[in-house]
Amino acid sequence: MSRECTAAVVVAALLWVVCSAPAYAAQPVVVRVGDIVQRAVELDGSEVTFEGEAIGEALRADGDSVWVNVLDEGTAIGVWMPDDMAEQIERFGAYRQTGDTVRVTGVVNLACDRHGGDLDVHATALEVTGSGEPRSERLRPLEALVGAIGFACAGAAALVARTRERKRFEET
Amino acid sequence: MWVQRTRDDVRAIARYLGMLVIGIGILMAVPLVTALLLQEHAPALDYFAGAGLAIGFGSVLMLAAPKRVPLNASNGLIVTALGWLFAALFAAVPLALSGHYGSYLDALFESMSSLTTSGLTLVQDLDHLANAHNMWRHLMHLVGGQGIVVAVLSFALAHGGGAVSLYLAEGRDERIMPNVVNTARFIWFVTAVYVLLGTTALSALNLVRGMGAVRATLHAFWATVATFDTGGFGPQSQNALYYHSGWFEWITTMLMLAGTFNFSLHADIWRGDRRELFKNTEVRTLALNIFVLSVLVSAGLAATRAFGSGLEVARKGIYHVLSANTGTGHQTLYAVQWMRDYGGLGFVAVVLAMAFGGMASSTAGGIKALRVGLIGKGVVRWVKAALAPPSAVIVARFHHMKSRILQPEMLASALMIATLYIVTYVTGALIGVACGYGVPESVFESVSAAANVGLSTGITSPSMPAALKVTYIVQMWAGRLEFIALFALVAALLQPVIGRRAR
Numbered sequence: 001m002s003r004e005c006t007a008a009v010v011v012a013a014l015l016w017v018v019c020s021a022p023a024y025a026a027q028p029v030v031v032r033v034g035d036i037v038q039r040a041v042e043l044d045g046s047e048v049t050f051e052g053e054a055i056g057e058a059l060r061a062d063g064d065s066v067w068v069n070v071l072d073e074g075t076a077i078g079v080w081m082p083d084d085m086a087e088q089i090e091r092f093g094a095y096r097q098t099g100d101t102v103r104v105t106g107v108v109n110l111a112c113d114r115h116g117g118d119l120d121v122h123a124t125a126l127e128v129t130g131s132g133e134p135r136s137e138r139l140r141p142l143e144a145l146v147g148a149i150g151f152a153c154a155g156a157a158a159l160v161a162r163t164r165e166r167k168r169f170e171e172t
Numbered sequence: 173m174w175v176q177r178t179r180d181d182v183r184a185i186a187r188y189l190g191m192l193v194i195g196i197g198i199l200m201a202v203p204l205v206t207a208l209l210l211q212e213h214a215p216a217l218d219y220f221a222g223a224g225l226a227i228g229f230g231s232v233l234m235l236a237a238p239k240r241v242p243l244n245a246s247n248g249l250i251v252t253a254l255g256w257l258f259a260a261l262f263a264a265v266p267l268a269l270s271g272h273y274g275s276y277l278d279a280l281f282e283s284m285s286s287l288t289t290s291g292l293t294l295v296q297d298l299d300h301l302a303n304a305h306n307m308w309r310h311l312m313h314l315v316g317g318q319g320i321v322v323a324v325l326s327f328a329l330a331h332g333g334g335a336v337s338l339y340l341a342e343g344r345d346e347r348i349m350p351n352v353v354n355t356a357r358f359i360w361f362v363t364a365v366y367v368l369l370g371t372t373a374l375s376a377l378n379l380v381r382g383m384g385a386v387r388a389t390l391h392a393f394w395a396t397v398a399t400f401d402t403g404g405f406g407p408q409s410q411n412a413l414y415y416h417s418g419w420f421e422w423i424t425t426m427l428m429l430a431g432t433f434n435f436s437l438h439a440d441i442w443r444g445d446r447r448e449l450f451k452n453t454e455v456r457t458l459a460l461n462i463f464v465l466s467v468l469v470s471a472g473l474a475a476t477r478a479f480g481s482g483l484e485v486a487r488k489g490i491y492h493v494l495s496a497n498t499g500t501g502h503q504t505l506y507a508v509q510w511m512r513d514y515g516g517l518g519f520v521a522v523v524l525a526m527a528f529g530g531m532a533s534s535t536a537g538g539i540k541a542l543r544v545g546l547i548g549k550g551v552v553r554w555v556k557a558a559l560a561p562p563s564a565v566i567v568a569r570f571h572h573m574k575s576r577i578l579q580p581e582m583l584a585s586a587l588m589i590a591t592l593y594i595v596t597y598v599t600g601a602l603i604g605v606a607c608g609y610g611v612p613e614s615v616f617e618s619v620s621a622a623a624n625v626g627l628s629t630g631i632t633s634p635s636m637p638a639a640l641k642v643t644y645i646v647q648m649w650a651g652r653l654e655f656i657a658l659f660a661l662v663a664a665l666l667q668p669v670i671g672r673r674a675r
């Protein structure tokens with residue numbers, strides 16, 4: 001191997017170490033909530049960023065902190081955060097409404113020592129990126145008809161049963 | 173043996189089934205009122221349609237036979253087996269209409285799982301499900317847990333008579349009070365006390381943690397019913413993990429334990445007699461079972477080195493063993509974690525806990541501690557007899573309400589039912605493997621279904637093959653009935669064929 005070639009490799013290696021390392025440390029990985037659950041062992045202790053819908057309510061935890069559960073594509077995860085961080089969230093997802101979309105940056109814990117070994121995320125930053133909306137109900141008049149026919153059948157059957165009983169009573 | 177079933181028999185069966193379906197329809201008043209109070213209009217319509225369909229169909233079915241037609245023991249078995257199926261079929265209607273299930277089959281899976289207090293779920297987007305639908309999902313735990321046929325028919329039937337056979341057929345084979353009606357009343361009384369206590373405690377917790385008053389109470393009631401009736405459903409997709417609370421886990425643990433207690437023991441405790449609690453073979457077996465398996469699960473979890481302290485390991489270990497042993501199925505780990513992060517010893521111990529199950533005459537599922545205890549005593553007696561001189565008479569004793577001698581028939585019956593459970597566990601696992609899933613998760617899920625537990629490794633999902641959904645539905649049904657009623661039904665259906673051949 002020539003000397004230039006070796007030098008080039010060394011320079012390249014140095015460049016790679018110097019340039020990539022700070023970038024890696026500064027930028028948390030962007031993941032889905034499902035990934036956090038699926039890759040919890042690998043992501044344990046590292047900082048990630050993810051987006052999802054805040055659901056239910058902010059549940060009081062110890063001190064000035066709360067739990068906000070964040071839902072993304074069918075998987076939800078508990079995010080532990082200070083009170084004031086959660087105050088930005090106006091709507092939480094439920095039957096009547098979808099919750100605000102939040103962009104959370106935080107540290108993944110496979111088995112959190114502070115919280116009884118739960119798989120959770122401790123938030124370091126939270127940003128509301130979309131606001132929740134009311135969910136509309138779709139009424140189907142056909143259902144009312146089905147119900148009404150059912151109750152009508154029940155009424156008719158009760159009448160038939162009563163006439164039969166009366167007939168039997170008269171016979172005896 | 174092969175009693176020819178007459179047309180009158182079929183009519184009597186139809187009449188009682190009709191009564192049961194009407195009962196399910198009337199129960200839908202609870203979610204209907206919930207929907208109206210909370211102004212959930214679409215769900216209100218779902219329950220109006222569901223109730224109309226059930227009450228209409230049931231009324232017509234009741235016309236099959238006149239009032240006060242007697243129901244013999246053999247027909248009682250058939251009513252019980254079919255009763256659970258019919259109840260699930262009609263209970264599924266409003267769920268299917270909710271738009272949260274992929275198909276009617278998925279909704280049927282849900283209603284069967286709920287009525288048998290299993291807890292495996294196929295619901296989609298649970299976090300946006302209406303309160304009325306959650307009320308129905310959890311109410312079915314309560315009704316099914318107390319014994320659906322007893323629950324509905326004990327109020328409709330005259331004293332004694334057919335109700336005794338129905339009660340026995342449901343696999344709650346002990347009479348705590350002199351007659352069935354009193355027994356049913358006592359069961360409801362005990363249930364009401366625990367539900368009230370649990371709901372009050374959890375409501376207070378939820379309020380302190382910032383839930384709205386209505387939501388706090390509803391969540392408390394649902395969690396209480398799901399744990400005391402050893403069901404395992406929850407109103408949020410994360411199940412017990414939603415709450416992030418040690419207090420929640422502690423209160424629900426107490427409720428799970430109370431729920432797995434034999435109702436006869438509740439009666440003793442109620443009368444102030446605590447001695448039975450320490451002498452009872454079933455209590456001892458279950459306590460030993462829970463202790464050993466908790467140690468194993470904890471050892472398994474500790475070996476993964478994921479947890480920072482022994483306290484965490486114990487908290488996760490004991491909660492899941494209790495959840496599995498009592499047949500509840502509440503999880504504080506994600507389903508996939510069982511396979512991937514915490515496989516090995518912990519995984520195996522949880523499967524064993526599910527397979528053994530809780531106590532007889534409770535809402536727990538599985539082989540049940542009394543049978544496990546009797547089989548254990550039988551094995552010990554066998555070994556003793558083998559070592560003793562030929563002239564010696566070796567008997568095994570056990571304590572269940574009173575000191576008894578283990579009779580060969582008792583041992584045979586315990587062994588037979590245990591074998592049937594094991595055959596069902598294995599069959600379900602084989603079908604799971606045939607559907608392309610791995611062996612460990614197929615075993616886990618199959619045991620969970622047949623023992624009415626509800627813990628999951630993630631196989632149970634709307635995307636699983638329909639054949640597997642049907643398999644689990646049948647397993648939950650068979651496991652809840654402890655097989656006998658179901659076999660009677662199969663025999664009755666095959667009877668025209670077999671009967672003809674025998675003649």
Ligand SMILES: [Zn+2]
Pocket residue numbers: 080109112113114115120121122
């Ligand atoms: Zn934590």
